[in-house]
Amino acid sequence: MECSAAGLKGYYRLHAGIYDATRWSFLFDRARLLELSCAALAATGREHGARVAEVGCGTGRNLRALARMLPTARLTGLDLCPPMLARARKATATAADRVTLACGAYGPDSLGHNSQDLIVFSYALTMFNPGFEAAVETAWLHVRPGGIVAVVDFNDSPFPWFRTWMGLNHVRLDGHLPPLLAARLTTLSYETKPAYAGLWRHFCFLGRKG
Template sequence: MSANSDALKRYYRFHAAIYDLTRWSFLFGRSALIEALQKMRLQPRRILEIGCGTGRNLAALARAFPKAEIVGIDVSEDMLDHARRSCAFAEDRVLLECAPYGPQSRLGKFDIIVASYALSMMGEGVAPVLDTARRDLRSGGAFAVVDFRDSRFGFFRRWMALNHVRLDDGLLPEIQQRFGEPAVATRQAYGGLWRWFSLVAS
């Protein structure tokens, strides 16, 4: 396990308990991303969420795609404990794996891969993760991302770095390098304190 994964496991040992109570106020665009996937009228057999956390998106995906098998992978067992409870209603088709996602992962191919506010926490490790997502996405499949983009405010970038989040606008070029140039929606949060983005690439 990498130093980054160990740091995230320690971070979420405390934050898992308050995650769902607090994150609705700043992790914007998560429901809209799943609604956009639903509108695409895909008929996915398998869906992966990289860094699924407490399972908020997994539960929404299980409801949106009732015939699909949904796999969630996360480095934090504390977060996955919550995900297990959130997805109990679909436990026969929601599978959870506690491990860092990357080239060593052997989860098979997916029709949809979702990464929601996870890639911005991976630092230098994001490149192999994106390469693996490219490898694991079936031809014609959809790679759906919502995440932090940047902030003009140094104090805020430093605060977010303490919370393991990059806000340097470096993530989008890494995605475009591997998934082409899909339409990107960029939005401001709290009057411009930071920007976040979402996209669906194939």
Template sequence: MSDAASLMDRMYRWQRHIYDASRKFYLLGRDGLIADLAPPPGAHILEVGCGTGRNLIAIARAYPTARCYGLDVSAEMLATAENAVARAGFSERIVLRQADATAFDPLVLFGRDGFDRIVISYALSMIPPWRAVLDQATRHLAARGSLHIVDFGDGSDLPTWFRAALTGWLGWFHVEPRVQLPARLAEVATARNLVLSHATPFRGYAVYAVLRRP
């Protein structure tokens, strides 16, 4: 795979074993995103950058008729995800594949081109060409489909010391909040004729956005 895959594998070779336990304290808004998906019966739901499979398992539990798909560039994370999915009893409903989020072909990976819901949770802040991920994901929305994103915000309403400490700490993990994300989402919405809604919960700690096909 690519240099990005090698970097992620090196980073998460050991971290993947404690990832979910440690990240639950600061990857805020993931469960709210899942609750807001409201997919139609029998929906096909894709997560881009699925990591350990934590979100996909929660989605499968919340929406029993949904078929779920996940892709990630890291083989190490996918190994953890596959084990977690099997333990949860969802191997028949969750399909996992290794792929680059900036250039994936879901027809080759999963045998389908469009998805009713696509989720990107705290992945854009880890992918330098994050704009390409947005462009790629919106290409594969089905009719009336929606793209749901949660990630680090600009922290504009947080204390300056906290924002600086958080940014420095995230940098150790090659994570960079995408402060240009709201503006780019607006551009994508206009270019693709999508309806955008977004909020900045937790005093700007996070950004939560939805792009919908009208």
């Protein structure tokens, strides 16, 4: 299902108030992705003073964790929805001197080229329809050579009815992201796991810009 920026804004305007209270039940392995990302940064020696961006940062849950895990990093959160960013601002208040939040669609001018050591997408890319290819290409432009793009997201489902239902909630669920990421980046880590007895699979991917 095609999902416009206006449609996503409206969707998350309604969901902002209950997002963190409900998403734990199906947005799996977000903490796992952050652990893998920080370990990968440490392996490159770039964790001190790292520049990190999250595309689709939502309520700031991940940014708050990254601020704790990377105490010298400069963090940027990008999101379309002002109510979500208002919550992100509260979530990251204790690290406000290191966190920049910006409202708008993700594009080439959102960040400086070759400016980031780590770019995170957490359950965001499957909602870029159309636009997931452009988002991956834009992340490649923004991350520094040797930098990391980290993604956790829905992958696929064997059940057509479930894929249709997810489409009604703006999520494309047909395994299209891992091949695209692997084609553009050098794979450092890739994991898939089933959820709810195989109703769907989700994945964690870490890739390096060569």
